[in-house]
Amino acid sequence: METSFNPAALDPYAERITNGIATLGGVLMLPTLFLYLSGLLFTGVALTGAVVTVAVALALAAWLVLNYAVQPSAYLIGNKDLVIRRRWSRAMRIPLKQIAGVSSAGALADVPRFGLRRSFNAGVFGYHGPFRLAPYGTVFFAATHRERLVAVARYDAPPLIISPARPREFVEALREALLQRQPQEQPQEQTLPGD
Numbered sequence: 001m002e003t004s005f006n007p008a009a010l011d012p013y014a015e016r017i018t019n020g021i022a023t024l025g026g027v028l029m030l031p032t033l034f035l036y037l038s039g040l041l042f043t044g045v046a047l048t049g050a051v052v053t054v055a056v057a058l059a060l061a062a063w064l065v066l067n068y069a070v071q072p073s074a075y076l077i078g079n080k081d082l083v084i085r086r087r088w089s090r091a092m093r094i095p096l097k098q099i100a101g102v103s104s105a106g107a108l109a110d111v112p113r114f115g116l117r118r119s120f121n122a123g124v125f126g127y128h129g130p131f132r133l134a135p136y137g138t139v140f141f142a143a144t145h146r147e148r149l150v151a152v153a154r155y156d157a158p159p160l161i162i163s164p165a166r167p168r169e170f171v172e173a174l175r176e177a178l179l180q181r182q183p184q185e186q187p188q189e190q191t192l193p194g195d
Contacts, residue, residue, distance in 0.1 A: 002079075003173050005164040007072040008145035010126060017123030018064070025060035028053045067124040072142050075164050077177050082152065084142050084162065092142065096181045098154050102174045104167055105151035108136070130158065 010018065032050040035041040041050055069088035076083040082099065084092040121128045126144035133139055143149060143163035150167050152160040152174070164170040 003077045003177075005075040005077075005166060005170045005173070007075065007126075007143075008148040008163045008165045008167075011145040011147060013146065014123045014126055014144065018067075018125055021060055021124060022064060025057045025064070028057040028060070064124060067121050067126075067128065070121075070128050070142075071125040072144060072162065075162055075170065077170075077173050079177070079180075082174065086142075094152070094154065094160065096178060098156055099174075099178060100153040100155050102150060102152050102171050102178070104171055105149040105161060106147070108133075108146070108149050108151070108161065126163075127161075 032041070032054055035046050035050055040046050069086065071087050072084050073087050074083075074085040076085065080096055082094045082096065084094075086092070122131075127141040127146070128143075129141060131139050131141055138158040139151075139161050140158050141161045143161055145163040148163045148165065148167045150162050150164060150170055152162065154160060162170075
């Protein structure tokens with residue numbers, strides 16, 4: 001049986017970063033559009049300037065598309081795996097036997113913005129990739145909202161930080177799945193002397 005949880009909507013910081021980069025790419029295209037419409041695109045240095053601005057705008061568009069592709073679209077708790085479905089990229093599978101524990105991580109709310117030393121993405125369509133956090137060490141983010149963070153401790157990898165829309169319910173469901181995976185301890189039969 002699989003339990004599905006939607007990711008939280010983008011937080012205001014991630015929305016501003018995402019919209020800002022998209023707007024910057026659009027603004028960079030405006031000079032080329034004006035040069036094309038005026039018929040001056042192929043005169044003098046206009047072509048060189050247009051090529052440069054279009055190249056930067058395309059690089060920003062590619063960055064947006066890549067980050068959209070890895071944005072979480074669902075968190076699934078199954079009998080054997082925790083699965084993080086992503087928009088266009090391959091799903092991440094974490095076997096339950098590799099999960100040491102799960103808890104709410106509200107203390108990390110400001111960390112993706114201020115505490116990171118290196119990361120793949122700190123705001124465009126969420127927070128994705130490895131982060132080196134000053135007080136916590138290395139973690140892997142697959143989150144969309146800084147105030148709904150859940151930490152999934154793993155035995156053989158850095159902790160995974162995710163952001164389901166209903167963090168408390170997610171933590172309870174994953175804890176329940178982890179408890180069901182543990183072998184039930186059978187009470188030992190005691191033998192009495194003379195039996």
